[in-house]
Amino acid sequence: MRMSQAFIPTLREDPKEAEVASHLLLLRAGMIRKLAAGIYSVLPLGKRVLRKVETIIREEMDRAGALELYLPAVQPAELWEESGRWAKYGKELLRFQDRHEHSFCFGPTHEEVITDLVRHEIRSYRDLPRCFYQIQVKFRDEVRPRFGLIRGREFIMKDAYSFDRDEAGAEQSYKLMVQAYERIFTRMSLDFRMVQAEAGNIGGNFSHEFMALADTGEDLILFCDACGYSASQERAEVGKTDPPSAGEEKEAPRERVATPGQRTVEEVCGFLKVEPRKLIKTLIVQAQGEPLAVLIRGDLEINLNKVKRHLQADSVELAEPETIERVTGAPVGFAGPVGLKLKILADQSIRGIARGVTGANAADFHFINVKVGRDFPEPEYGDFRLARGGDACGKCGKTMREMRGLELGHTFKLGVKYTQALQATYLDPEGKETLMVMGCYGIGVTRALAAIVEQSHDQDGIIFPLAVAPYQVIVVPVETADDQIREKAEEIYQKLTEAGLEVLLDDRSERAGAKFKDADLLGIPFRITIGKRNLAQGRVEIKRRGEKTAQLEPAEMACARITELVAAARAAEKPGDKTIDE
């Protein structure tokens, strides 16, 4: 492609709306433009990259035996009512009506539609297993779209759905997808980790996230270097830690002290001059409407997912102030376990506290010197805390590290959640109606593009991995007015293109500096520079984007050399088959 014919509106200055690298550089490189909050146009250069990302995904999904199809983006409300999600999904679901006043939504995901299709079309065990996928635009009306393509409202997603005869088959399908995912992200040269995850809105009983490591990532991931355990913060289990104060301090009689207006951990600690870790924080939660108390050390945060899992409840949320007042007899901020007539769960962190501080279940009063087991019965212990770096690993007890991550993909073992709701059954060999067992697997395609840029850029712009670069080579004639230079550039451009490479020829009559700046900004992996002095000696310059120095090559060797370099770089990016089978 000749740059004079292309449409690559690069920006010299930073658009003020962009703060993170991927957003900024994709805008500056002329790959995307914003239409509205969280809604972007993808320009030709960006589209080329996106297509490459999609191609990698297609190749690996096909290799895993998944079948590509295309499902409607506009979906009838009835289907969502059948699965129960019309009521449950909330405001993220964009709903609207057609001219007949029938309700529809713009699909944020496609479990309902695919399950509907499959229940009508698959009747026999002979037709199973099957895995379908599509690459398509989704819409989720996010509360807060941000960071450009990282969290858009409209975005492109690859979603796949597997249907199996039984749990064992579903596990096999899941494994296949996980392997495909590892190959996909490896081929994109992404630095990623697969972590255990919470299933969230999609549901199901088992799930992993694929996280690109990035400081701008919105999620925290926890790792254990010792045993390899890795999980999202929402999910990460924390091992038993030593009792924080047992043995250190003698017990003392419990006392009721006035703490007027001191509600938060911070306030109470300031007022009573104690460390947050001496506090026993008492949270009133509701599990399916049923109130109960959860205790946790004052310096820690609770993870309601863990409470939910422990109780095997469908929903667990913090109680409303009215409920708290009703069950504790005190306004918010003064709840405590002493004398509380509720089921009490406790995080391991409060085990053995001998002189703790708790609310007194009375306005403006706290207890000090509270001893667990003496002043209130030993509660039901569990792991309910939000994991942080430095916490003990839930598997081996060694210390975990935390890192920021950007969710690229999410895999779920759904079980029969949707097949049951929509009655997707098949006849087994004995002629018995049986529910299909389902899995679903998503990849944020547009987000993957953002993640690649996030992980691979420098001061000057993007550094695209070869596999997804919009063009592999950019040919830069330094003086377009010079016939010799122009002709040589033209010749190299033609030859490389004929050799099957994707080449951009900067035939604009810009100055060298401007061309170099743009070439760097766009992140094209290889640059061939043709200048007067070198050409006089029959040489041209070859430079790899991201490397400081360039190599001089005889002009007639340039094409062969580039072809060689591209092939070598391509090979280096390929996933080794070995790394996949762990």
Next chain:
RNA sequence: CGGGGCGUAGCGCAGCCUGGUUAGCGCGCCUGCCUUGGGCGCAGGAGGUCGGCGGUUCGAAUCCGCCCGCCCCGACCA
């Protein structure tokens, strides 16, 4: 939804507090010359509902009210 910030030319900004000819600057864009190894120089030029509506005033980009949009933090979330 809570907190903070912003909306003036394609992009980045000044002007607003303290109302007053024709609303400025840099970059980009167009024309010409010059130049050509890291966004060069010179000359000329085009481009504006000052986010919208309403109000105050002789007069509003500027003051007041309402609304809309965007960005950041938080809550939330695949």
